Amino acid sequence: MKIGYARVSTAGQDLDSQRQLLVEQGCEKVYVEKVTGTSTAPREALTDMTENVRTGDTIYITKIDRLARSIIDLNNLVSDLIEKGVSVVFIKDNMTFEAGNANSSMNTLMFNILASFAQFERDLIVERTTEGREKAKANGKHMGRPASSSKKDMQKAIDLYYEKDEKGLSVADICRMTGVKKATFYTKLKQVQGDS
Template identity: 45%
Template structure:
């Protein structure tokens, strides 16, 4: 069964062009929604995926109707492939029901994975280079005098946590973390 999916980003946009193309492509059932492609929670797309069975074909007007990021698109197509659901994109001339279409789509997936790996390698190399120069990542540690002062103010019960933050510059999270760690140290 061919199942179509049409999406536009805003209520003002029209689905007509996509709906016509999907019907011309022979879709027996079409799911449509007006929601941003950046949103992960697209109810009609999720409903379509839940409805589709092995051997069905998901047809879209363009790949960007399924998702804006390559990562999301690859994740979705991997899910479709696992479930035995084929994908056809009318405007992008991708048809995973054919050997060439499958190969083309897998090449896109490989390039996407390579891009993720290269980003990861560059990040690791940058961190190693910074460490070699004596730099460490993360937030700078608060001066222990400021933390001690914040804890003393907290225990006086005269100041709110927000006031203590303003007076000492020690964040609420740091204050509570230090109070808890000192309780644990004292009870040990």
């Protein structure tokens, strides 16, 4: 049986081109997932595929880095599949690892070189992201989610809280009126009460 595996790293990326290429190769079943990171641990479709393949199956993957970006993970995955009697084809890399066949030394060398480049590329992305984050912090840029409420709205919510009994308001009413989230409100209230 011909089986395909497609993966993208982010929700914004498109799986259609990978899926189409796998179908063109004659894949009867295609495992698909949107998962980022170097580890193969959180990849449920990959786990499902490796558990369900049978001797004589062939797995098609568009490129080496779609299977894994760690040299160790790539080697382990391909070795485990070949031991199960499953062949692995990397379409765009023009590489095939056949079960039950002594794969050429040149094929293994090219596989390790391409795997090294995939891991190197991933490491560069992590480095650049970290550098960018540190530079932004050094320039006083806020990292993370923007505040859910303005200072003005928060102050209005706190003021209404202290007047709530005379106005007959509940915390839910105050949050609805000001647009401040309850959890944010209680955190700020605790700060205000701690300061006084």
